[in-house]
Amino acid sequence: MLCENLSLHVSHKEKIALIGANGCGKTTLLETIVGFCALSEGEIEIFHQKIASKEDFKNIRGMVGYLLQDSDNQFLAPVVEDDVAFSLLAHGMDKNEARAKTDKILKDLGISHLAKKIVYHLSGGEKKLVALAGVLITEPKLMLLDEPTSGLDFDMQLKLIEILKKIDKSIVIVSHDKEFIEGVVDKIYKISANGLKRMSNSDTEYVHAHDGFPPHTHPHEH
Numbered sequence: 001m002l003c004e005n006l007s008l009h010v011s012h013k014e015k016i017a018l019i020g021a022n023g024c025g026k027t028t029l030l031e032t033i034v035g036f037c038a039l040s041e042g043e044i045e046i047f048h049q050k051i052a053s054k055e056d057f058k059n060i061r062g063m064v065g066y067l068l069q070d071s072d073n074q075f076l077a078p079v080v081e082d083d084v085a086f087s088l089l090a091h092g093m094d095k096n097e098a099r100a101k102t103d104k105i106l107k108d109l110g111i112s113h114l115a116k117k118i119v120y121h122l123s124g125g126e127k128k129l130v131a132l133a134g135v136l137i138t139e140p141k142l143m144l145l146d147e148p149t150s151g152l153d154f155d156m157q158l159k160l161i162e163i164l165k166k167i168d169k170s171i172v173i174v175s176h177d178k179e180f181i182e183g184v185v186d187k188i189y190k191i192s193a194n195g196l197k198r199m200s201n202s203d204t205e206y207v208h209a210h211d212g213f214p215p216h217t218h219p220h221e222h
């Protein structure tokens with residue numbers, strides 16, 4: 001079973017990161033929180049409400065923004081600006097207001113030039129940014145971001161750090177990118193076979209991001 005002995009609490013407006021080896025269950029955990037993946041044991045509470053039935057998940061869906069690890073699975077419309085505005089329009093927002101919000105979020109992310117493009121013709125990093133725009137635009141109370149920096153260039157990563165730091169909401173980031181998560185979050189947890197462990201700077205298990213091969217661990221230092 002994945003994610004045994006795992007208890008995670010995210011406080012109001014807290015930003016945390018989940019790290020762990022490939023296949024340890026990070027994505028599965030996020031999918032469980034949003035109801036894409038069923039719990040075999042345990043329970044989930046979101047915004048002080050126990051979430052168990054499909055109806056419960058439906059009720060919180062609008063308050064939770066989920067950036068999928070694979071952007072190709074995220075898109076809801078073929079043209080960028082329609083895709084980014086999709087959730088707002090689906091919730092009944094006026095077309096002009098939704099368009100203005102879309103223009104702003106595309107501008108904030110520096111991707112206004114992609115507005116009329118077909119999502120499936122974009123590069124990997126561009127797709128990630130469009131998918132992110134579609135999540136950020138809904139201003140969710142809880143944001144779950146699975147590998148938000150994968151495919152992003154260095155300047156874009158810095159920009160994203162600044163954007164996420166400014167957001168005064170709860171955020172859970174799954175990432176292998178230590179420099180990025182250290183720039184954004186308050187706490188880092190590592191998922192392993194023994195459950196969840198809070199990482200501290202002196203932890204020898206804390207893998208520092210660099211291009212070393214084979215992958216190895218060493219104490220965190222600056």
Ligand SMILES: Nc1ncnc2c1ncn2[C@@H]1O[C@H](COP(=O)(O)OP(=O)(O)OP(=O)(O)O)[C@@H](O)[C@H]1O
Pocket residue numbers: 002020021022023024025026027028029069
């Ligand atoms: N739909 C599925 N059916 C069966 N097994 C699955 C499914 N999705 C994932 N798994 C398995 O569950 C385990 C955890 O996968 P998950 O995607 O949660 O890992 P992860 O920690 O997000 O890894 P990564 O860092 O590579 O993204 C893996 O061993 C994977 O093979």
Ligand SMILES: [Mg+2]
Pocket residue numbers: 026027028069146
């Ligand atoms: Mg994953």
